[in-house]
Amino acid sequence: MSTPALVTLPDIEAAAVRLAGVVRRTPLLLTQLGRPEAPLWLKAESLQLGGSFKLRGATNAVAQLHDDERARGVITHSSGNHAQALARAAREAGIAATIVMPSQAPAVKRAATEALGANVMVVDISEREAVTERLRVETGAVFVPPFDHPAIIAGQGTVGLEIAEELPDVATVLVPVSGGGLISGIAAALKADRPHVRVVGVEPELAGDLAEGFTAGQRVTWSSANTGRTIADGLRVTAVGDLNWHHIRTLVDDVVTVSEDEIRAAMRLTILEAKLVCEPSGAVAVAGYFAHSKRVGPGPTVAVVSGGNVESSLVRDVLR
Amino acid sequence: MSTPALVTLPDIEAAAVRLAGVVRRTPLLLTQLGRPEAPLWLKAESLQLGGSFKLRGATNAVAQLHDDERARGVITHSSGNHAQALARAAREAGIAATIVMPSQAPAVKRAATEALGANVMVVDISEREAVTERLRVETGAVFVPPFDHPAIIAGQGTVGLEIAEELPDVATVLVPVSGGGLISGIAAALKADRPHVRVVGVEPELAGDLAEGFTAGQRVTWSSANTGRTIADGLRVTAVGDLNWHHIRTLVDDVVTVSEDEIRAAMRLTILEAKLVCEPSGAVAVAGYFAHSKRVGPGPTVAVVSGGNVESSLVRDVLR
Secondary structure, eight states, rough: OOOOOOOOOOHHHHHHHHTTTTTTTOOOOEOOOOOOOOOOEEEEEGSSSGGHHHHHHHHHHHOOHHHHHHHOOOEEEEESHHEEEEEHHHHHOOOOOOEEEEEESSSSHHHHHHHTEEEEEEEGGGGHHHHHHHHHHHHEEEEEEEESSHHHHHTHHHEEEEEEEEHHTTTTTEEOOOHHHHHHHHHHHHHHOOSOOOOOEEEGGGGGGHHHHHHHHSSOOOOOOHHTTTSSGGGGGGSHHHHHHHHHHHHEEEEEEEHHHHHHHHHHHHHHHSOOOOOOHHHHHHHHHHHHHHHSSOOOEEEEEEOOOOOHHHHHHHHH | OOOOOOOOHHHHHHHHHHHBBBBOOEEEOOOOOOOBOOEEEEEEESSSSSTTTTOOOOOOOOTTTTHHHHOOOEEEEESHHHHHHHHHHEEEEHHOEEEEEEEEHHHHHHHHHTTTEEEEEOOOOOGGGHHHHHHHHHHHEEEEESSHHHHHHHHHHHHHHHHHHHHHOOOEEEEEEESHHHHHHHHHHHHHHOTTTTEEEEEEGGGGGHEEEHTTTTOOOOOOHHHHTTOOGGGSSSSSOHHHHHHHHHHOOOOEEEEEHHHHHHHHHHHHSOOOOOHHHHHHHHHHHHHHHHHSSSSSSEEEEEEEOOOHHHHHHHTT
């Protein structure tokens, strides 16, 4: 089996050009929350248009469609943030989008996706790939996957470019992991010129498929019955993608896990102290910073707050 | 009675130089929430160090102390955000700070001020000026007022400089009003080069002393029993300062008021849609945008989200 080519820094720099004017350059904020030897910065992708980093990859993918592909529109499956992002990128490009969404997705994410003009289909999470494929064949729409695609990885990698530009002496970047698009892109962006920057993935213990696979040296798939238990609804994907796995095993330094209580505490801290509204998935990297001080190590540290799309009832619950 | 000199653009530009490296340049974020004819931007001073714009004025004032003044330290009275700001500015400058705080101030603000190393005295709100004066005489500390001082106004005015730099075609800026330091500085910064930019003050109806005085053409004082009723704890000051009044009547275009329900709705929107944690005072300008579309007028509009220091119980309450 051949090893696929990894996304390169020039791929990510080209994505940054395509994203300019559509995607927001999000703030990188130094907090007062860190340990003295490892100041903690937050990359606030929660303030990205649409409330998550996903707009970067979706915009980069849509920007590279040919005219005949644009005419047929795009389709994807997503638990929410990729859905909104693709819907927004499609609307910006003036093309149609169909989104297949698992029934567990928060109502706030479904409503936001529909408000962006997308055609939303709700199905059981176990059927989403099959339904997406059937619709793709029927309509001819172009499938834009949530993470397992070089254009998606290159787009998400622009987060890494911005970190490197604004914090040149960054030592460690902590990244929430679901399908692996964000960490693959960030690692590809940072490791090219800065091989000594540590890139660390963070997963919920309840969706720790990559942590297990990273230690074992081979990709592992968990059941959706398992990963569905975490509060971090954006991180319930059952395995990283194939292309993502190749990036991670080549470029990522470590993968750690955090408990549900640690995720809730990190959400509370991010909301009340850093003043950033975050979803549970968005707080996972912050949780990793506090739960794994030795594996994080010293030096300027960035936790990527990947998204802020959260139901008000959940915010109330974690602030109780 | 002579009219005092107004703060000038060069005063504010000099403040910006003093603030560099201490105070954060906060993001100016385009929301999706505005009316088509008046896009709504948020100036997120909630993300300022210490959680409010107040660090700007305090830092500018402390930076101009002479050596003998530095040795005696600084003192002020404040319902919270100026307290934290002066405590932080004093700590950065390596000098002592005493803060006289009214007993109604949220516990989170008192705790934050003490954590910054300040000596905090809690008194009834009606006594705070007398107690501050007594301590000032006893200790020789330099009084740094919350708003009625040219150095404070010039420091807060750097918010206006940043808005003008990042959004050159800004048409209207909405500013929460308490003692008037922030709106005085912003108006002085913007009106010098851009006389056609509209600067509009926003107050809670329950603390509408400036709205009444602005219409009447003379400064009005409300009782603290009245202003104490608003949820916006940062805006309970009973009158704008004297120097602030001179800036406002010369430079400000309009002053509007908003109801408590409108403030709560604006908080909810700012938290859930713009993903910014804000205190009630910080949401007042957003509330003004929605409550007064005609008086806001068309064109790119900025609402200053002045602070984000809020108790978790209040966030839970407004999200109910």
